[in-house]
Amino acid sequence: MQKPIAAVCLTICLLPLKSASGQDRPSIQLDDISRNLDFVHTDGHYGQFFLIESMSAGLAMLDYDGDGDLDVFLLNGARIEIPGASSSEEGRQKPKSNRLFRNDGDFHFTDVTEQSGVSDSNMSLGVAVADYDNDGCPDIYVSNYGVNSLLHNNGDGTFSETINLASAGRGSRVGGGVSFFDKDSDGDLDLYIGNYIQFDASKHKIHFHKGLPAYPSPMSFQPEKDHLLENNGDGTFQDVTDASGINKVAGRSMGLVSFDYDQDGDIDVFVANDTQANFLFENDGNGVFEEVGLFAGVAFDFSGKPQASMGVELCDVDRDGLLDLFVTSFSEEFTTLYRNEDGFFSDSTLQMGASAATFPHVTWGIIGEDFDNDGKPEFLVGTGDLDEDKQARGGAAKTTGFDVKNVVLSQANGQLKDLKGTWGTAAKVKRSTRGLLGGDLNQDGRIDAIALNARNSATLMQNSTTTPVDSHISVQLVGTESNRDALGAMILVNQNGRRTQVEQVRSGHSYQSDRRSATHFGVSPQEVVKVTVAWPSGKRQHVDCKAGQQITLVEAK
């Protein structure tokens, strides 16, 4: 049931900006304020080296309580039991749950897991957030090893787990990334569920590498087919995996994102696969998909090598109006930038200088946001090996490892440059990041960030970059004919004839993570900002606004 939309036409609200003045563009500064977020991730490991442990997990940002700021939902792992194995209680930790933190402003977060009803002590891996029933409240889908859960937002600060036959039967699978999107343009949101590997705990044997227990290669497991659930429009879903054609291939899905790669008006799906070709499912407009990754140029890296792809960020890196894909991967592989060249993607990692900084590291989450509001995105890349023992196994470079610093790449003269340790106190934090998301958590017009770190505290990063006053806008869309979250809508921002910035409202971010928020753009202060929205319904709307504003644009009837 769709809630009445309070504002039926353009609503513009002015928000005060706390940014300092100054015209120069300094390096971005992200300050480590992790003490403000009381979350420690566990993957449930107890010496068995289940591959799944090393993969977890993503996170989400959403305004679950409708108070206008972004709350944080962090996934947690769990102990994997071997069927039939004797189970000693000794040393067993109390199961930990996913956690929901309410944003109380000024980077104060309150754990509201229990009262909100989102507690889930499964091994959680991926998450997507969207208003699947168009009731104005963001819901949460959690992809687990175990039964997945669809958490319906009741609109009163609580969630109810939805019994859904189409998704309940998938409990034995190992989840990956998840993305809501409107595959058939019928105004409600369908759900793409990535699955990782075929895994049977009862057949588990501890893998050894160089004589020490180690996480096995993903190639030791068969890839698993993904699933597609179609929204029936009544709060239920049906499995259309077979009919949609995505069942023709099986991958080891991790991060994924749905977007209109060929700009034909329907939404396609990119899936980052671990140790095999990435998939790009091209939508024929009727919800039937063909895998075209190889033809489109996103299946492999420039050398024709399948990568251990992990996370993905969709972003117009070079501001040419086309959305590019930045895909993280394993150590001694590049975090690969697939630049969109009008329907063909070209691995431009080398040409853009995005190569050396990430090459030694296993990379996971990735944020492509305009941290310094200069109109060009920077990239925060989460790094960290699978476990702490790589050095012990010998032969490992000292520059890599489990607890390492994340990497920031900024743009200058068309090149990406490693900022190394200059991007604030968060640059000194050495952990092993998995999920990584950006969002304006304190509504100061600057993108902050949170890293979910394996077996460690999350890193909360406050953006303290000195940016000009009023150097951003944020655009919140409300669909009416289109799905209410406007997933799939294109937002084009132009100022004074300069290069147009493009973003697509989407589900599926970074590493198995998601965010429902207004879309942020860095803009030139004191100049009119021309905003154009191409809605999934096909409608287009234009609005001019001032820099420094947050606008909410409701789809015209």
Place this chain on the structure above:
Amino acid sequence: MHAIFCGKANRTLTTNLTDAARTSILAGRTERELLSASDPKEENAAADEDVVEIPAHPAASKKDSKASGGILPTVLGLLGLTLIAVIGYGSTNEWFGLFAESDSVPGPELQKENPLSNGDQTDSNRNLPASRNLAGNGNPSSADSQTSDEETARKEDLPPLDPIPSEKAVEVIEECKRVANHLYGTMPNSLEAKEMLARTEFEFGDTAKARVVWESILKLNPQFLYALRGLGDIATQEGELELAVNYYRKACECDPTSISRRVTLGVALTQAAKLEEAKTELESALENNPGHGGALAELGQVLLLLKDFEGAKTRLEAALAAQIPPNNIAKPHLGLVTAYQRLRDREKAKFHQVEYQKLSRDGSQVNSETRDYNDLAAIREDVGRFYVDMARVYVTGGFPASASLLLIRTSQMDKQNTGCRQALAFFSMQQRKPYEAIRWLGELQKIEPENFTYTKEISRLYVQTSEMEKAESVLIEFLDADPDNAAALHGTAMFFYSLLPNDGKGAKFAQRLVDQAPSGENYALLASIQDAAGKNDEAIEAMSKAAELSPENSKYSDALKVLRGEIIPADIPSSDSSGPIISPPPSTSVPPVVNSGSDQ
């Protein structure tokens, strides 16, 4: 001194055993390096270069022509030329290729073939002692060569091996580290010992330590290739891609003829985003090796990145036409999908996509399923390769018992390791223990049943021990199992030709050989056998065919004229620069090995 004939069959015989042994022992290269050699053509080219000049058997020129029963050997004996169109069975030097003549002091060229020699190394930095035999003095026929392993071992501080191979990978690794340290401690001035220490640290230990050791090697010898490569690998691993380029570039400068090093540099330049330089480097490498599949494939990839889709298409198609290692075939197909897609030729793009998918299904790609990984076996295999290399260093330093110990340990740990068994067979022969050598060769036969070389060596050893029936039966058994094996047919024909020239028994096998592989050289062999058996018409017929198939080879036509009685041997110019071709005077009395009796 005469070059032995460099025909294809000969090359096969010479290289099968020799290259492998040389890879793991003689030249200090690991099997990993061999596997990474990007182009079989390059390997073949290298093999061509490695064909060793073997001195004529002293007896060869003194053979009575009647002993061979034919005209040709007489002719050639008169000409002072050496031997026939193929390796002579009767010449043990030639027969063995790898293995040194056990009853005579090898000449310098033969030492070059010795797997424990460094004489043929192209690396200028490997200025190591010349070949040493097991006794450590370079002269297998000296009294010292009779020294037993035990006596030698008493003089050596042996590597600290566990009593039996451990069943725990960690302990296998620890043992390897101990041995590497022992090797270095035993030969502190040996760059190769240092290199093994660095490599062990890089593979199993501390990369930082490996870096320190390799850097210390470069201080002593700035052109030490393996240190340059090792430091390049570390730099790559750590994302210092430009530094890696510098190391690989220096390695190329030290070894400018190696195309594989230049391809490595091209790849490093690409990774370091120096695309134009990568293009130049690879194009330059291809100037001297235009058919090098690996270089073509890499250049194609670079051109794709440079958006020269036509150029990429051309190079990638050429790469496919060239010989590429099976696990690299998919790469050009993938590149061609992109190239044709960008050139708007969807059909061809689709074709290459399908080809790629077929390869994936065949499991020929690196990223095939890896379900049954056995860590202990993998570690034993890796450590075994290290031990074989370390054994080589021990031998060059004059510590043969230590080398033997490591080789035997390798044979215990890795049932598939050919390098250790080849070396042990060689050791056994040096020690005049033919039955021990036969035992190792028998294991090699089981590992590589399709490789005739081992069977041939076994047969030769039986000849040396005067067990002719066994010598014959091993050959026949091989052919029973693999009747169309050209190398085996050739070897068997040569066996009979050399040892029983007058009965023409070899003709049956030579005939099967020409049916199987109708080349000029094979017909020349058949002609020689027929001639030796006194079948002049058949010899003329076969030699006519040889001359017809190889018209450029004047020796066949000359031999044909001799057979026809049109000329006498003295009319044949002796300054023929095309090299010797004609059959060796068969050795009818191969001297038996002086058996020490210790390995019966």
